[in-house]
Amino acid sequence: MSTLQPFQVSTTFNVQAHPELEVLGFSDANHPQIPPRQDGYVFRHALLRDVLAFLHDAGGDGLFLTGPTGSGKTSLITQIAARLNWPVQSVTCHGRLELQALIGQFVLNNGSTQFVHGPLSVAAREGHLLILNESDLMDPSELAGLNDIIEGQPLVIAEHGGEVIHPHPQFRVMATGNSAGSGDGSGLYQGVLRQNLAFMDRFRVIQVDYPTLEIEQAVVQRAVPSLPLEIIHKMLVVALEIRRLFLGADHEAPALTVTMSTRTLVRWATLAITFKGAPQVFEYALSQALTARAEPEQREAIHRIAADVFGDYWEPAA
Known part of the structure; x- marks a missing residue:
């Protein structure tokens, strides 16, 4: 098992911090469950501070990250883990996911059944981060089965002869969701459930x-x-206006049911270079990046916004 080691916050995350400020991570940089590192990832100071404080001392809590789609909830966790050599067990939740799948189950192997530990069991035993992505899509009665182990109580696997797993001191439970557990009042996120x-x-x-x-x-x-x-700059202006209409302005109902996340913005920029010889390249790239999946009226509205911002750049190349 990998040993713990301190990491200097300022150099590890390329942020301004006291030179003596450190956070614990793992010494083994080759563990297969460490997320891939994105060099040049820019950490937002307040979010980094809050996540590192949780990793330092969870105090019997889990950490729930909520926000609009594509705002960087999961990447924030994984890029911190990548720099601390902290292995991650990541699960994308859905309405049919059961707690037992997180704990483990028997599988057939060479004609005999064998118990295979699930991501929750492995994370608790080895001190990994358990990330429950889109957790508010999961049945709340299933998620409630995590209550005890989040608080640090042992995980008892009755199906495996009553095996008892005492949580590793570095075990952490983190969840992401487009809501904060109270359901989706906007109607934009299908399948989101009010949580226990x-x-x-x-x-x-x-x-x-x-x-x-x-x-x-x-x-x-x-x-x-x-x-x-x-x-x-023009792409950023378009993205901001799309998000304003998606989130709803001045307590009005959202005017758009699609939004431009950071990853969609990067996709638009990348496609603009890929198809740089095409007529109306920015419109063509925007359609593939986002608006082809929007309703016709919304697609037209977004393209009008972009045309106003881009001006002559939106017109076909001469």
């Missing part, structure tokens, strides 16, 4: 919004360095 109050009471909750313009500009520039800065 006792389950949510075991979580610290942090809000992850879209990055600032400066951070998103840096992300796009890093992904597509050949794209002119003027074009990146």
Whole structure:
């Protein structure tokens, strides 16, 4: 089992912090469950602070990250884990996912049955991070089965002869969701369920919004360095307006049912370079990146916004 080692916060995450501020991680950088590292990832200071505080001392809590789609909830966790050599057991939740699948189950192997531990059991035993992505899509009665182990109580696997797993001191439970456990009032996220109050009471909750313009500009520039800065600025303006209409302005109902996440923004920029010889390249790339899956009226509205922002750049190449 990998041993713990301290990491200097300022150099590990490339942020301004006291030189003596450290956080514990693991010494083994070759564990297969360590997430891939994205060099140049820009950490938002307040979010980094909150996650590191939780990793340092969970205090019997889980950590719930809530925010709009594509705001970077999961990538925040995985990029912190990548720099701390912290193995991750990641599960994408859905309405038919059962607690037993997280704990483990018997499988047929060479004519005999064998118990295979699930991501929850492995994470608790080895001190990994358990990430429950889209957790608010899962049946709340199943998630409530995690209440005891989040608080640090042993995991008892009755199906495996009453095996008892005492949680490793570094074991952490983290969940993401587009809601904060109270259901989706916007109607934009199909399948989101109101979660059990006792389950949510075991979580610290942090809000992850879209990055600032400066951070998103840096992300796009890093992904597509050949794209002119003027074009990146115009793409950012379009993205901001789409998000404003998606989230609803001044307590009005959302005018759009699609939004431009950071990953969609990068996709648009990348496709603009890929199809740079096409007529109306920015419109063509935007359609593939986002609007082809929007309703016709919404697609037209988004393209009007982009045309106004891009001006002559939106017109077919001469």
